Amino acid sequence: xxxxxxxxxxxxxxxxxxxxxxxxxxxxxxxxxxxxxxxxxxxxxxxxxxxxxxxxxxxxxxxxxxxxxxxxxxxxxxxxxxxxxxxxxxxxxxxxxxxxxxxxxxxxxxxxxxxxxxxxxxxxxxxxxxxxxxxxxxxxxxxxxxxxxxxxxxxxxxxxxxxxxxxxxxxxxxxxxxxxxxxxxxxxxxxxxxxxxxxxxxxxxxxxxxxxxxxxxxxxxxxxxxxxxxxxxxxxxxxxxxxxxxxxxxxxxxxxxxxxxxxxxxxxxxxxxxxxxxxxxxxxxxxxxxxxxxxxxxxxxxxxxxxxxxxxxxxxxxxxxxxxxxxxxxxxxxxxxxxxxxxxxxxxxxxxxxxxxxxxxxxxxxxxxxxxxxxxxxxxxxxxxxxxxxxxxxxxxxxxxxxxxxxxx
Ligand code: ZN
Ligand code: ZN
Numbered sequence: 001x002x003x004x005x006x007x008x009x010x011x012x013x014x015x016x017x018x019x020x021x022x023x024x025x026x027x028x029x030x031x032x033x034x035x036x037x038x039x040x041x042x043x044x045x046x047x048x049x050x051x052x053x054x055x056x057x058x059x060x061x062x063x064x065x066x067x068x069x070x071x072x073x074x075x076x077x078x079x080x081x082x083x084x085x086x087x088x089x090x091x092x093x094x095x096x097x098x099x100x101x102x103x104x105x106x107x108x109x110x111x112x113x114x115x116x117x118x119x120x121x122x123x124x125x126x127x128x129x130x131x132x133x134x135x136x137x138x139x140x141x142x143x144x145x146x147x148x149x150x151x152x153x154x155x156x157x158x159x160x161x162x163x164x165x166x167x168x169x170x171x172x173x174x175x176x177x178x179x180x181x182x183x184x185x186x187x188x189x190x191x192x193x194x195x196x197x198x199x200x201x202x203x204x205x206x207x208x209x210x211x212x213x214x215x216x217x218x219x220x221x222x223x224x225x226x227x228x229x230x231x232x233x234x235x236x237x238x239x240x241x242x243x244x245x246x247x248x249x250x251x252x253x254x255x256x257x258x259x260x261x262x263x264x265x266x267x268x269x270x271x272x273x274x275x276x277x278x279x280x281x282x283x284x285x286x287x288x289x290x291x292x293x294x295x296x297x298x299x300x301x302x303x304x305x306x307x308x309x310x311x312x313x314x315x316x317x318x319x320x321x322x323x324x325x326x327x328x329x330x331x332x333x334x335x336x337x338x339x340x341x342x343x344x345x346x347x348x349x350x351x352x353x354x355x356x357x358x359x360x361x362x363x364x365x366x367x368x369x370x371x372x373x374x375x376x377x378x379x380x381x382x383x384x385x386x387x388x389x390x391x392x393x394x395x396x397x398x399x400x401x402x403x404x405x406x407x408x409x
Contacts, residue, residue: 001165001172005177006037006040006177007040007044008178009177010040010041011048012175012177012186013141013143013245014026014048016183017143017242018095018096018139018140018141019095019139019239020045020049020095022049023049024051024093024094024095025092025094025095026097027056028045028054028055028097028099029056029099030056030057031057031059032058033147033148035057041053041097042055054089056085060106060273061106064107064273067115068110072114075118076117076118078124078125082125083125087126090128090132090133090137096139097140097142098143100144101145101146101150103150103273104153104333105273105274105275107274108275113298115273116302116303119376120306120307124375130349134351135351135352135359136233136235136236136353139239140241141242142336143175144171144337145171148160150333151163151164151167153333154331155167170328174246174325174340189231190231190232190242191231193230193231193250194231196228196230196407196409199409200250200252201227203399204226204394205222205391206393207220207222208316208389208391208401211387211389212264212382212384212387214264214384215262215264215280216261216264216382216384216387218261220254220313220316221254221255221259222254222316223253223254223256223355223370226252227353228250228251230247230249230251231247244336244340246337246340247340248324248340249317249344251315251317252317252354253314253372254314254315254316254345256286256312256313256370256372257285257287258286259285259312259313260284262282263382264280265279265380266342269296269335269379269380269381271378275296276295276299277293278293279291279292279300280293281304281347283313288311288312291304303376303378306376307374307375309374309376312347312348313346313347314346314349314351314371315344315350316345317339317345317379318389318402318407319341319343320405320406320407321384321385321404321406322406325337325340325341326341326383341381343381343382343383343387344379344380344381344383345379345380346378346379346380347374347380348372348374348376348377349373349374349376350372352371355371386404387402387404388402388404389401
Protein backbone atom coordinates (compact mmCIF):
# COMPACT_ATOMS: atom_id res chain seq x y z
CA UNK A 1 0.00 0.00 0.00
CA UNK A 2 0.95 3.61 -0.43
CA UNK A 3 3.42 4.48 2.34
CA UNK A 4 2.77 8.21 2.15
CA UNK A 5 -0.99 7.80 2.55
CA UNK A 6 -0.42 5.38 5.38
CA UNK A 7 1.53 7.95 7.32
CA UNK A 8 -0.96 10.68 6.47
CA UNK A 9 -3.74 8.45 7.77
CA UNK A 10 -1.95 7.80 11.07
CA UNK A 11 -1.28 11.52 11.49
CA UNK A 12 -4.86 12.39 10.65
CA UNK A 13 -6.16 10.10 13.40
CA UNK A 14 -3.80 11.61 15.95
CA UNK A 15 -4.37 15.24 14.93
CA UNK A 16 -7.88 15.56 13.55
CA UNK A 17 -9.30 12.42 15.18
CA UNK A 18 -8.41 12.73 18.87
CA UNK A 19 -6.43 15.97 18.49
CA UNK A 20 -3.70 14.89 20.89
CA UNK A 21 -2.41 17.65 23.17
CA UNK A 22 1.11 18.09 24.46
CA UNK A 23 1.83 15.56 27.21
CA UNK A 24 -1.49 13.78 26.86
CA UNK A 25 -1.71 10.00 27.06
CA UNK A 26 -3.04 8.14 24.03
CA UNK A 27 -4.61 4.74 24.58
CA UNK A 28 -4.83 2.68 21.40
CA UNK A 29 -6.93 -0.48 21.09
CA UNK A 30 -5.57 -2.45 18.14
CA UNK A 31 -6.13 -5.93 16.73
CA UNK A 32 -2.90 -7.94 16.75
CA UNK A 33 -3.19 -8.38 12.97
CA UNK A 34 -2.59 -4.67 12.45
CA UNK A 35 0.48 -4.37 14.68
CA UNK A 36 2.55 -2.53 12.03
CA UNK A 37 -0.09 0.20 11.82
CA UNK A 38 -0.31 0.42 15.61
CA UNK A 39 3.47 0.91 15.75
CA UNK A 40 3.30 3.61 13.11
CA UNK A 41 0.52 5.37 15.02
CA UNK A 42 2.57 5.19 18.20
CA UNK A 43 5.50 6.82 16.46
CA UNK A 44 3.36 9.55 14.96
CA UNK A 45 1.58 10.18 18.28
CA UNK A 46 4.90 10.84 20.04
CA UNK A 47 5.94 13.15 17.21
CA UNK A 48 2.68 15.02 17.68
CA UNK A 49 3.35 15.53 21.38
CA UNK A 50 1.77 12.57 23.18
CA UNK A 51 3.14 12.14 26.69
CA UNK A 52 2.62 8.39 26.62
CA UNK A 53 1.17 5.91 24.15
CA UNK A 54 -0.40 2.77 25.58
CA UNK A 55 -1.36 0.01 23.17
CA UNK A 56 -3.83 -2.64 24.15
CA UNK A 57 -3.79 -5.61 21.80
CA UNK A 58 -7.02 -7.30 20.84
CA UNK A 59 -7.30 -10.75 19.37
CA UNK A 60 -10.62 -12.04 18.08
CA UNK A 61 -9.22 -15.54 17.60
CA UNK A 62 -8.25 -15.67 21.25
CA UNK A 63 -11.60 -14.23 22.28
CA UNK A 64 -13.31 -16.92 20.23
CA UNK A 65 -11.40 -19.68 22.01
CA UNK A 66 -12.46 -18.22 25.33
CA UNK A 67 -16.12 -18.00 24.27
CA UNK A 68 -16.03 -21.61 23.11
CA UNK A 69 -14.02 -23.23 25.88
CA UNK A 70 -13.89 -21.20 29.06
CA UNK A 71 -16.18 -21.88 32.02
CA UNK A 72 -19.00 -19.39 32.34
CA UNK A 73 -17.45 -17.69 35.41
CA UNK A 74 -14.40 -16.76 33.33
CA UNK A 75 -16.66 -14.91 30.89
CA UNK A 76 -18.46 -12.97 33.55
CA UNK A 77 -15.58 -12.18 35.83
CA UNK A 78 -13.94 -8.82 35.07
CA UNK A 79 -10.80 -8.49 37.21
CA UNK A 80 -10.09 -5.25 39.05
CA UNK A 81 -6.92 -4.54 37.08
CA UNK A 82 -8.86 -4.59 33.85
CA UNK A 83 -11.40 -2.13 35.17
CA UNK A 84 -8.58 0.00 36.50
CA UNK A 85 -6.93 0.07 33.09
CA UNK A 86 -9.90 1.85 31.52
CA UNK A 87 -10.85 4.04 34.47
CA UNK A 88 -7.40 5.27 35.42
CA UNK A 89 -6.57 6.42 31.89
CA UNK A 90 -10.03 7.91 31.43
CA UNK A 91 -9.80 9.86 34.69
CA UNK A 92 -6.35 11.23 33.89
CA UNK A 93 -7.80 12.60 30.66
CA UNK A 94 -6.30 10.26 28.08
CA UNK A 95 -7.51 10.15 24.48
CA UNK A 96 -8.74 6.81 23.12
CA UNK A 97 -8.41 5.39 19.62
CA UNK A 98 -10.12 2.13 18.64
CA UNK A 99 -9.21 0.27 15.48
CA UNK A 100 -12.25 -1.73 14.35
CA UNK A 101 -11.40 -4.48 11.94
CA UNK A 102 -13.18 -7.62 13.03
CA UNK A 103 -13.86 -10.57 10.77
CA UNK A 104 -17.64 -10.20 10.35
CA UNK A 105 -18.30 -13.89 10.86
CA UNK A 106 -15.62 -15.00 13.26
CA UNK A 107 -18.11 -15.68 16.06
CA UNK A 108 -20.66 -17.52 13.95
CA UNK A 109 -20.20 -20.81 15.82
CA UNK A 110 -20.24 -19.19 19.23
CA UNK A 111 -23.37 -19.21 21.40
CA UNK A 112 -24.56 -15.56 21.27
CA UNK A 113 -25.67 -15.84 24.90
CA UNK A 114 -22.08 -16.34 26.00
CA UNK A 115 -20.93 -13.30 24.04
CA UNK A 116 -23.74 -11.27 25.54
CA UNK A 117 -22.87 -12.36 29.09
CA UNK A 118 -19.25 -11.36 28.61
CA UNK A 119 -20.02 -8.03 26.99
CA UNK A 120 -22.58 -7.21 29.66
CA UNK A 121 -20.05 -7.97 32.39
CA UNK A 122 -17.38 -5.74 30.87
CA UNK A 123 -19.96 -3.07 30.03
CA UNK A 124 -21.09 -2.93 33.64
CA UNK A 125 -17.54 -2.89 34.98
CA UNK A 126 -16.38 -0.01 32.83
CA UNK A 127 -19.61 1.94 32.65
CA UNK A 128 -17.94 5.14 33.86
CA UNK A 129 -15.38 4.91 31.07
CA UNK A 130 -18.09 4.48 28.43
CA UNK A 131 -20.09 7.38 29.84
CA UNK A 132 -17.07 9.63 29.79
CA UNK A 133 -16.58 8.84 26.12
CA UNK A 134 -20.20 9.39 25.21
CA UNK A 135 -20.11 12.74 27.03
CA UNK A 136 -16.92 13.67 25.17
CA UNK A 137 -15.13 14.11 28.51
CA UNK A 138 -12.39 12.06 26.93
CA UNK A 139 -11.68 12.62 23.27
CA UNK A 140 -11.99 9.44 21.26
CA UNK A 141 -11.86 8.23 17.70
CA UNK A 142 -12.93 5.02 15.98
CA UNK A 143 -11.14 4.03 12.76
CA UNK A 144 -10.59 0.91 10.70
CA UNK A 145 -7.59 -0.81 9.19
CA UNK A 146 -7.81 -3.81 6.83
CA UNK A 147 -7.24 -7.33 8.06
CA UNK A 148 -7.10 -10.28 5.67
CA UNK A 149 -10.34 -11.83 6.96
CA UNK A 150 -12.30 -8.60 6.80
CA UNK A 151 -10.94 -7.66 3.35
CA UNK A 152 -11.85 -11.07 1.92
CA UNK A 153 -15.40 -10.71 3.18
CA UNK A 154 -15.71 -7.32 1.49
CA UNK A 155 -14.00 -8.38 -1.76
CA UNK A 156 -14.62 -12.15 -2.00
CA UNK A 157 -13.57 -12.34 -5.67
CA UNK A 158 -10.08 -10.95 -5.10
CA UNK A 159 -7.07 -12.80 -3.77
CA UNK A 160 -6.33 -12.13 -0.13
CA UNK A 161 -3.47 -9.81 -0.98
CA UNK A 162 -5.46 -7.88 -3.58
CA UNK A 163 -8.44 -7.63 -1.26
CA UNK A 164 -6.32 -6.09 1.48
CA UNK A 165 -4.73 -3.72 -1.03
CA UNK A 166 -8.13 -2.67 -2.38
CA UNK A 167 -9.54 -2.12 1.10
CA UNK A 168 -6.58 0.12 1.96
CA UNK A 169 -7.29 2.20 -1.15
CA UNK A 170 -10.94 2.54 -0.21
CA UNK A 171 -10.08 3.50 3.36
CA UNK A 172 -7.49 6.08 2.29
CA UNK A 173 -10.05 7.56 -0.07
CA UNK A 174 -12.97 7.73 2.38
CA UNK A 175 -10.86 9.22 5.17
CA UNK A 176 -9.24 11.70 2.76
CA UNK A 177 -5.75 10.40 3.59
CA UNK A 178 -5.05 10.43 -0.16
CA UNK A 179 -5.51 14.21 -0.38
CA UNK A 180 -2.57 16.54 -0.55
CA UNK A 181 -3.64 18.25 2.67
CA UNK A 182 -5.80 15.77 4.58
CA UNK A 183 -6.15 17.89 7.73
CA UNK A 184 -7.41 20.86 5.71
CA UNK A 185 -9.72 18.59 3.73
CA UNK A 186 -11.30 17.49 7.00
CA UNK A 187 -11.78 21.07 8.15
CA UNK A 188 -13.71 21.74 4.97
CA UNK A 189 -15.76 18.56 5.35
CA UNK A 190 -16.71 19.46 8.93
CA UNK A 191 -17.71 22.96 7.81
CA UNK A 192 -20.05 21.46 5.22
CA UNK A 193 -21.73 19.26 7.80
CA UNK A 194 -22.12 22.30 10.03
CA UNK A 195 -24.24 24.08 7.42
CA UNK A 196 -26.89 21.37 7.68
CA UNK A 197 -26.60 21.27 11.44
CA UNK A 198 -27.40 24.97 11.47
CA UNK A 199 -30.53 24.36 9.41
CA UNK A 200 -31.77 21.83 11.97
CA UNK A 201 -30.80 24.06 14.89
CA UNK A 202 -32.93 26.81 13.43
CA UNK A 203 -35.95 24.62 12.66
CA UNK A 204 -36.10 22.73 16.01
CA UNK A 205 -38.33 20.02 14.56
CA UNK A 206 -40.60 18.16 16.95
CA UNK A 207 -40.82 14.96 14.92
CA UNK A 208 -39.75 13.15 11.77
CA UNK A 209 -41.83 10.76 9.69
CA UNK A 210 -39.67 8.18 7.90
CA UNK A 211 -40.93 5.95 5.08
CA UNK A 212 -39.71 3.70 2.28
CA UNK A 213 -40.84 0.77 0.14
CA UNK A 214 -38.99 -1.81 2.26
CA UNK A 215 -41.73 -1.30 4.82
CA UNK A 216 -40.24 1.32 7.10
CA UNK A 217 -42.95 3.61 8.42
CA UNK A 218 -41.71 5.26 11.57
CA UNK A 219 -42.66 8.36 13.50
CA UNK A 220 -39.78 9.68 15.59
CA UNK A 221 -40.33 12.47 18.09
CA UNK A 222 -37.35 14.60 19.00
CA UNK A 223 -36.96 15.85 22.57
CA UNK A 224 -37.08 19.52 23.44
CA UNK A 225 -33.63 21.09 23.17
CA UNK A 226 -32.25 18.30 21.01
CA UNK A 227 -29.04 19.05 19.16
CA UNK A 228 -27.90 17.70 15.78
CA UNK A 229 -24.25 16.79 15.71
CA UNK A 230 -21.97 15.68 12.91
CA UNK A 231 -18.38 16.16 11.83
CA UNK A 232 -16.33 17.56 14.66
CA UNK A 233 -17.27 17.87 18.32
CA UNK A 234 -15.63 19.48 21.34
CA UNK A 235 -14.43 18.07 24.64
CA UNK A 236 -15.34 20.21 27.70
CA UNK A 237 -11.89 21.87 27.58
CA UNK A 238 -12.79 23.27 24.17
CA UNK A 239 -10.58 21.02 22.07
CA UNK A 240 -12.10 20.00 18.73
CA UNK A 241 -12.04 16.36 17.66
CA UNK A 242 -13.67 13.89 15.26
CA UNK A 243 -15.02 10.72 16.91
CA UNK A 244 -15.44 8.62 13.76
CA UNK A 245 -13.25 8.52 10.66
CA UNK A 246 -14.83 8.41 8.16
CA UNK A 247 -17.98 10.25 9.14
CA UNK A 248 -20.77 11.48 6.90
CA UNK A 249 -23.68 11.47 9.33
CA UNK A 250 -25.76 14.08 11.07
CA UNK A 251 -27.23 12.62 14.21
CA UNK A 252 -29.42 13.44 17.15
CA UNK A 253 -31.40 11.74 19.89
CA UNK A 254 -34.91 10.35 19.41
CA UNK A 255 -37.21 11.02 22.36
CA UNK A 256 -37.06 7.83 24.42
CA UNK A 257 -40.83 7.33 24.61
CA UNK A 258 -41.64 9.01 21.29
CA UNK A 259 -40.96 6.36 18.64
CA UNK A 260 -43.87 4.58 16.95
CA UNK A 261 -44.17 2.31 13.93
CA UNK A 262 -41.86 -0.04 12.10
CA UNK A 263 -38.32 0.11 10.78
CA UNK A 264 -36.83 -2.42 8.35
CA UNK A 265 -33.07 -2.93 8.07
CA UNK A 266 -31.46 -2.20 4.73
CA UNK A 267 -28.04 -3.78 5.36
CA UNK A 268 -26.68 -6.72 7.35
CA UNK A 269 -25.41 -5.82 10.78
CA UNK A 270 -22.11 -7.22 12.05
CA UNK A 271 -22.34 -7.34 15.81
CA UNK A 272 -19.24 -8.66 17.62
CA UNK A 273 -18.48 -11.12 14.84
CA UNK A 274 -22.06 -12.30 14.22
CA UNK A 275 -24.24 -11.19 11.32
CA UNK A 276 -27.86 -10.15 11.67
CA UNK A 277 -29.70 -9.94 8.35
CA UNK A 278 -33.08 -8.81 7.02
CA UNK A 279 -34.55 -7.74 10.29
CA UNK A 280 -37.21 -5.34 11.45
CA UNK A 281 -38.30 -3.72 14.69
CA UNK A 282 -41.68 -2.39 15.75
CA UNK A 283 -42.09 0.32 18.35
CA UNK A 284 -44.85 1.53 20.61
CA UNK A 285 -44.16 4.66 22.67
CA UNK A 286 -40.45 4.17 22.15
CA UNK A 287 -40.25 0.54 23.20
CA UNK A 288 -39.55 -2.39 20.88
CA UNK A 289 -42.74 -4.47 21.02
CA UNK A 290 -41.94 -6.87 18.20
CA UNK A 291 -38.89 -7.84 16.18
CA UNK A 292 -37.84 -10.48 13.68
CA UNK A 293 -34.69 -11.43 11.76
CA UNK A 294 -34.09 -13.85 8.91
CA UNK A 295 -30.60 -14.48 10.22
CA UNK A 296 -29.03 -13.78 13.61
CA UNK A 297 -32.30 -13.60 15.54
CA UNK A 298 -30.64 -14.73 18.80
CA UNK A 299 -27.98 -12.04 18.52
CA UNK A 300 -30.61 -9.38 17.89
CA UNK A 301 -32.68 -10.67 20.79
CA UNK A 302 -29.65 -10.48 23.07
CA UNK A 303 -28.98 -6.89 22.06
CA UNK A 304 -32.58 -5.85 22.68
CA UNK A 305 -32.77 -7.71 25.99
CA UNK A 306 -29.47 -6.42 27.42
CA UNK A 307 -31.26 -4.18 29.93
CA UNK A 308 -34.23 -1.85 30.24
CA UNK A 309 -32.81 0.78 27.90
CA UNK A 310 -31.85 -1.62 25.14
CA UNK A 311 -35.44 -1.93 23.96
CA UNK A 312 -35.45 1.81 23.25
CA UNK A 313 -33.53 3.90 20.71
CA UNK A 314 -30.58 6.17 21.38
CA UNK A 315 -29.66 7.68 18.02
CA UNK A 316 -31.14 8.79 14.74
CA UNK A 317 -28.63 9.58 12.02
CA UNK A 318 -29.13 10.89 8.51
CA UNK A 319 -26.80 10.05 5.63
CA UNK A 320 -27.78 10.83 2.03
CA UNK A 321 -28.05 7.88 -0.36
CA UNK A 322 -25.89 9.88 -2.72
CA UNK A 323 -22.81 10.29 -0.53
CA UNK A 324 -19.14 9.36 -0.85
CA UNK A 325 -19.19 6.01 0.96
CA UNK A 326 -22.62 5.00 -0.27
CA UNK A 327 -21.58 5.72 -3.86
CA UNK A 328 -18.81 3.15 -3.63
CA UNK A 329 -21.56 0.52 -3.53
CA UNK A 330 -19.55 -1.67 -1.22
CA UNK A 331 -21.03 -3.58 1.67
CA UNK A 332 -18.37 -3.33 4.36
CA UNK A 333 -19.82 -5.55 7.11
CA UNK A 334 -18.27 -3.02 9.45
CA UNK A 335 -20.60 -0.61 11.21
CA UNK A 336 -18.16 2.30 11.10
CA UNK A 337 -18.28 2.18 7.30
CA UNK A 338 -21.82 0.95 6.67
CA UNK A 339 -23.38 3.47 9.06
CA UNK A 340 -21.72 6.25 7.12
CA UNK A 341 -23.29 5.00 3.92
CA UNK A 342 -26.84 4.89 5.20
CA UNK A 343 -29.40 6.47 7.49
CA UNK A 344 -29.33 4.57 10.76
CA UNK A 345 -30.75 4.23 14.22
CA UNK A 346 -29.05 2.93 17.33
CA UNK A 347 -30.55 0.59 19.86
CA UNK A 348 -29.62 1.58 23.42
CA UNK A 349 -27.73 4.47 24.95
CA UNK A 350 -28.10 7.97 23.55
CA UNK A 351 -25.36 10.57 23.47
CA UNK A 352 -26.20 13.02 26.30
CA UNK A 353 -24.46 15.75 24.28
CA UNK A 354 -27.39 15.56 21.83
CA UNK A 355 -29.57 17.61 24.19
CA UNK A 356 -28.84 21.07 25.54
CA UNK A 357 -26.72 20.81 28.74
CA UNK A 358 -27.06 17.02 28.55
CA UNK A 359 -23.43 16.50 29.52
CA UNK A 360 -24.17 18.14 32.88
CA UNK A 361 -27.36 16.19 33.62
CA UNK A 362 -27.57 13.26 36.01
CA UNK A 363 -29.32 9.98 35.23
CA UNK A 364 -32.77 11.17 36.33
CA UNK A 365 -32.51 14.46 34.47
CA UNK A 366 -31.50 12.69 31.27
CA UNK A 367 -34.42 10.29 31.60
CA UNK A 368 -36.78 13.24 32.10
CA UNK A 369 -35.29 14.94 29.04
CA UNK A 370 -36.10 11.85 26.93
CA UNK A 371 -32.49 10.67 26.60
CA UNK A 372 -32.20 6.88 26.75
CA UNK A 373 -29.62 5.05 28.86
CA UNK A 374 -28.31 1.51 28.41
CA UNK A 375 -25.14 -0.53 28.59
CA UNK A 376 -25.33 -0.98 24.87
CA UNK A 377 -25.33 1.20 21.75
CA UNK A 378 -25.75 -0.68 18.47
CA UNK A 379 -26.23 1.12 15.17
CA UNK A 380 -28.24 -0.46 12.38
CA UNK A 381 -28.93 0.82 8.89
CA UNK A 382 -32.30 1.54 7.28
CA UNK A 383 -31.49 4.05 4.53
CA UNK A 384 -32.55 3.27 0.97
CA UNK A 385 -32.68 4.99 -2.38
CA UNK A 386 -36.41 5.72 -1.99
CA UNK A 387 -36.36 6.93 1.60
CA UNK A 388 -38.58 9.90 2.40
CA UNK A 389 -38.40 11.90 5.60
CA UNK A 390 -40.76 14.69 6.52
CA UNK A 391 -40.25 16.86 9.57
CA UNK A 392 -42.82 18.70 11.62
CA UNK A 393 -42.21 22.00 13.38
CA UNK A 394 -43.74 23.21 16.67
CA UNK A 395 -46.49 25.03 14.81
CA UNK A 396 -47.40 21.99 12.73
CA UNK A 397 -45.65 23.04 9.53
CA UNK A 398 -44.36 20.11 7.45
CA UNK A 399 -40.79 20.29 6.14
CA UNK A 400 -39.42 17.93 3.49
CA UNK A 401 -36.06 16.65 4.75
CA UNK A 402 -35.36 13.64 2.50
CA UNK A 403 -36.87 12.76 -0.86
CA UNK A 404 -35.76 9.64 -2.71
CA UNK A 405 -32.94 8.96 -0.31
CA UNK A 406 -31.38 12.42 -0.33
CA UNK A 407 -31.56 15.71 1.53
CA UNK A 408 -33.80 18.32 -0.01
CA UNK A 409 -32.71 21.02 2.43
ZN1 ZN B 1 -24.25 7.18 13.98
ZN1 ZN C 1 -24.16 5.20 16.87
